[in-house]
Amino acid sequence: MTNVGVIFKRALWDARMGVLGWGIGLGILALLEMALFPTIQQAFSNIADLLENPLYRAFLGETADAAAFATPEGYLAIYVLAFVPLYLAVYMVLLGLGIVSNDEERGRLDVLLGTPIPRWQLVAEKFAAVVVITVLVLALNGLGAQIGVWLTPEMQGITVMRMAEATLAMLPVALVMAAMTLFLTSLLRSRALAIGVTGAIIIASYFVNNLATVAQDTLGVIRQLSFFNYFSPLDTMRSGVIWGDFFIMLVIALVLFGLSLVAFQRRDLAV
Amino acid sequence: MTAKQNPVIHIDGLSKDYGGIHALNDLRLDVQAGEVFGYLGPNGAGKTTTIRLLLDLIRPTRGTASIFGLDTRRQSVEVRQRVGNLPGDLVLWDHMNGRELVEYLGGLRGGVDKRYVSELVERLGIDMSRKVKACSSGMRRKLGLLQALMHKPDLLILDEPTSGLDPLVQQTFYALIREIKAEGRTVFMSSHNLPEVEHVCDRVGILRSGRLTAVERIDSLKKVHFRWMTLQMDDGAQSAEFAVLPGVTDVMAINGSLRFRVSGDLDPVIKAAARHHVVDMAYEEPSLEDIFLEYYGEKLS
Numbered sequence: 001m002t003n004v005g006v007i008f009k010r011a012l013w014d015a016r017m018g019v020l021g022w023g024i025g026l027g028i029l030a031l032l033e034m035a036l037f038p039t040i041q042q043a044f045s046n047i048a049d050l051l052e053n054p055l056y057r058a059f060l061g062e063t064a065d066a067a068a069f070a071t072p073e074g075y076l077a078i079y080v081l082a083f084v085p086l087y088l089a090v091y092m093v094l095l096g097l098g099i100v101s102n103d104e105e106r107g108r109l110d111v112l113l114g115t116p117i118p119r120w121q122l123v124a125e126k127f128a129a130v131v132v133i134t135v136l137v138l139a140l141n142g143l144g145a146q147i148g149v150w151l152t153p154e155m156q157g158i159t160v161m162r163m164a165e166a167t168l169a170m171l172p173v174a175l176v177m178a179a180m181t182l183f184l185t186s187l188l189r190s191r192a193l194a195i196g197v198t199g200a201i202i203i204a205s206y207f208v209n210n211l212a213t214v215a216q217d218t219l220g221v222i223r224q225l226s227f228f229n230y231f232s233p234l235d236t237m238r239s240g241v242i243w244g245d246f247f248i249m250l251v252i253a254l255v256l257f258g259l260s261l262v263a264f265q266r267r268d269l270a271v
Numbered sequence: 272m273t274a275k276q277n278p279v280i281h282i283d284g285l286s287k288d289y290g291g292i293h294a295l296n297d298l299r300l301d302v303q304a305g306e307v308f309g310y311l312g313p314n315g316a317g318k319t320t321t322i323r324l325l326l327d328l329i330r331p332t333r334g335t336a337s338i339f340g341l342d343t344r345r346q347s348v349e350v351r352q353r354v355g356n357l358p359g360d361l362v363l364w365d366h367m368n369g370r371e372l373v374e375y376l377g378g379l380r381g382g383v384d385k386r387y388v389s390e391l392v393e394r395l396g397i398d399m400s401r402k403v404k405a406c407s408s409g410m411r412r413k414l415g416l417l418q419a420l421m422h423k424p425d426l427l428i429l430d431e432p433t434s435g436l437d438p439l440v441q442q443t444f445y446a447l448i449r450e451i452k453a454e455g456r457t458v459f460m461s462s463h464n465l466p467e468v469e470h471v472c473d474r475v476g477i478l479r480s481g482r483l484t485a486v487e488r489i490d491s492l493k494k495v496h497f498r499w500m501t502l503q504m505d506d507g508a509q510s511a512e513f514a515v516l517p518g519v520t521d522v523m524a525i526n527g528s529l530r531f532r533v534s535g536d537l538d539p540v541i542k543a544a545a546r547h548h549v550v551d552m553a554y555e556e557p558s559l560e561d562i563f564l565e566y567y568g569e570k571l572s
Contacts, residue, residue, distance in 0.1 A: 006378040014366070107362035111418065114326055114356035115379040116348045268329035271319075271360070 011129035027144025034148025061210030081233030096181025142167035172249030179256035284334035309468035312478035318461035355419035359430035369399030
């Protein structure tokens with residue numbers, strides 16, 4: 001086929017400002033957070049008490065480990081690994097909507113799919129672009145954090161390799177969020193409903209997983225359904241990518257992508 | 272085999288239901304190679320539904336269709352390779368300009384001749400440097416025509432192609448359609464503009480409430496084609512004088528003017544009017560509904 005890659009390249013080009021905005025924004029935020037480590041470390045005795053509060057544990061989950069928080073790895077686990085996927089959730093939902101929903105809702109799919117491309121190719125090329133975009137944004141975020149580490153003597157224990165692993169570990173989490181949005185828009189056709197359901201699932205997954213650290217008896221089983229259960233910021237910072245969890249998340253993203261192909265292939269396109 | 276035996280479009284019992292609503296009901300239709308086929312009907316009749324079914328954008332509830340002998344569902348990519356499509360509710364990418372649009376859609380189509388694109392751009396008067404969001408609706412429509420025509424498709428499927436085009440560009444469009452026909456290519460165009468269909472089409476299909484109620488040659492329709500004419504004359508012209516003219520019926524005297532229906536040749540009316548001092552003349556095209564009520568009224572009687 002001569003048209004392979006056309007949609008992929010166009011999707012990347014169209015996303016260039018978003019990549020720069022989100023990537024540089026998150027990178028600067030990470031850099032500043034690293035630079036703040038010495039200040040926050042000095043106030044650690046106050047923060048340690050706060051981290052024992054169940055309310056904070058609901059927000060931070062296993063990363064709310066008072067002893068770990070005082071270390072560069074624990075600090076980075078909270079400020080980069082735990083929070084960035086939450087910030088990125090907004091962008092990943094937007095990217096997920098950009099795969100089919102934006103063109104469909106605005107009525108452009110009648111032109112796009114009037115050309116000789118199969119529906120699966122449209123979805124596959126746009127999803128591939130989302131993967132590249134996510135890698136670029138995460139890389140810019142990781143670069144900002146690494147510059148912050150270089151500039152902050154107290155953070156010197158963090159190696160470039162560990163930062164790269166931390167960055168890589170966030171990729172499948174982000175992709176699951178985009179793939180979920182894609183799946184729901186492929187299935188439901190309604191953009192608003194897809195945004196609502198994806199948002200609800202992300203928030204519920206996050207809090208169920210974190211609350212389970214203080215309510216293991218009641219939420220232990222439900223926690224298995226949370227995709228954040230397969231993402232452990234603190235363990236990643238301590239021992240690198242947890243490949244089992246990494247591949248589980250990657251498989252979830254790929255299954256959602258595959259289901260999206262099937263759902264989108266079978267249904268009518270909205271007018 | 273002759274082209275007659277191998278229709279470019281073959282539709283067999285195509286139906287589309289939305290819930291309990293029959294948007295299209297048991298459509299059976301053949302369009303022959305080299306033909307310009309007008310697909311007429313009021314809004315909501317099922318014209319766009321038919322086009323979207325042919326392009327596999329929606330799936331039929333029942334029935335099948337083929338284009339160039341290829342099944343529009345199972346072989347839709349191969350079908351779309353040979354088709355140029357202009358959607359009725361055309362929406363393009365606001366952030367692209369004409370050049371980017373041609374590059375993007377041309378890249379997806381392949382086989383786009385840059386010289387032909389330049390020729391079309393010139394003939395249609397398109398500003399290729401302007402972003403779509405800055406274009407008027409007419410300019411967007413021209414961009415839509417450009418993307419439908421640029422790869423010289425064997426079949427053009429156009430949904431309300433001249434909607435929003437200024438009269439000058441409409442004439443260019445008609446000329447393009449005549450050239451496409453002369454090259455033996457086929458055009459399937461929906462419209463609710465009868466004069467336009469008369470102007471360029473060989474045959475016309477009429478859709479009402481999802482059902483194909485008639486397929487006729489334009490020549491046959493023209494025989495029953497009538498207009499309403501109103502003549503204002505200030506020298507006491509009598510209705511009886513016009514009532515006896517061939518093709519003139521339903522003569523009414525209203526506020527000093529004569530209003531009547533005239534079918535076929537206009538010459539007798541013009542000559543009769545020329546004997547008087549004509550202050551004003553109004554000439555109204557009948558609605559599509561009127562034409563077909565007339566046509567089938569005559570056929571039934």
